[in-house]
Amino acid sequence: MSVTLLALPYDAGALAPHLSRASVQLHHAHHHRIFAETVRTAVTGTALERASLEDIIVETAGRQAQAGLFQAAAETWNHNFYFRSMRPGGGAPSGLLAKMIDRRFGGFDGFSRAFVAAATGLIGSGWAWLVVERGSLAIRTTANSDTPIAFGETPLLGLDLWEHAYVLDHQGRRADYVRAFLKSLANWEFAGDNLDRLLDQAAVPMRASFAETTRR
Ligand SMILES: [Fe+2]
Numbered sequence: 001m002s003v004t005l006l007a008l009p010y011d012a013g014a015l016a017p018h019l020s021r022a023s024v025q026l027h028h029a030h031h032h033r034i035f036a037e038t039v040r041t042a043v044t045g046t047a048l049e050r051a052s053l054e055d056i057i058v059e060t061a062g063r064q065a066q067a068g069l070f071q072a073a074a075e076t077w078n079h080n081f082y083f084r085s086m087r088p089g090g091g092a093p094s095g096l097l098a099k100m101i102d103r104r105f106g107g108f109d110g111f112s113r114a115f116v117a118a119a120t121g122l123i124g125s126g127w128a129w130l131v132v133e134r135g136s137l138a139i140r141t142t143a144n145s146d147t148p149i150a151f152g153e154t155p156l157l158g159l160d161l162w163e164h165a166y167v168l169d170h171q172g173r174r175a176d177y178v179r180a181f182l183k184s185l186a187n188w189e190f191a192g193d194n195l196d197r198l199l200d201q202a203a204v205p206m207r208a209s210f211a212e213t214t215r216r
Helices: 023-044 055-058 066-086 096-104 108-121 174-185 188-201 202-214
Strands: 126-131 136-143 154-160
Touching: 023 055, 023 066, 055 066, 096 108, 096 136, 096 188, 108 126, 108 136, 108 174, 126 188, 136 174, 154 188
Parallel strands: none
Antiparallel strands: 126 136, 126 154
């Protein structure tokens, strides 16, 4: 089966001072690991034993009897995505993605304001995402363990809004954590690669449509 705990793509201390080594290590080696191990245990000996993580999520979404497996699988996928959504030093969107952000949000500042508003507006635990939905960029939040891939949306960038992600370094101040992510941690190269992968998989007219949108 392909349910694996993603190795951190950087040293655990590389995101400091925005996220400390202790915080990242605890998050990855404790929270993330428990979810992945829960999935492995739950599917062993079942029809889903050899299924991909994505297939497990789609198969169990909305099924009350499998809510626990869905939660663990979605958390594993979300965390795999989250840790790749960051890199030391962050960066800025470029290429087609930058043009799409300009077009959709009026520029990076407009996007940042909307992302912070969405992330801080989520009551309780969950996730904030930049996604492609029906051929357009959108900002989404999902509550608790939910994930955009259960709804047919394609995430480009994801941020963990569970308090365990920011309580040590930001004393639970979510807005500070979200702003630090956007300013100093967000991996826009990863986001751009996700967009390219979607466009490569989609029908050719979708790429043409995006290009046309950004020319106007
Ligand atoms: Fe987390």
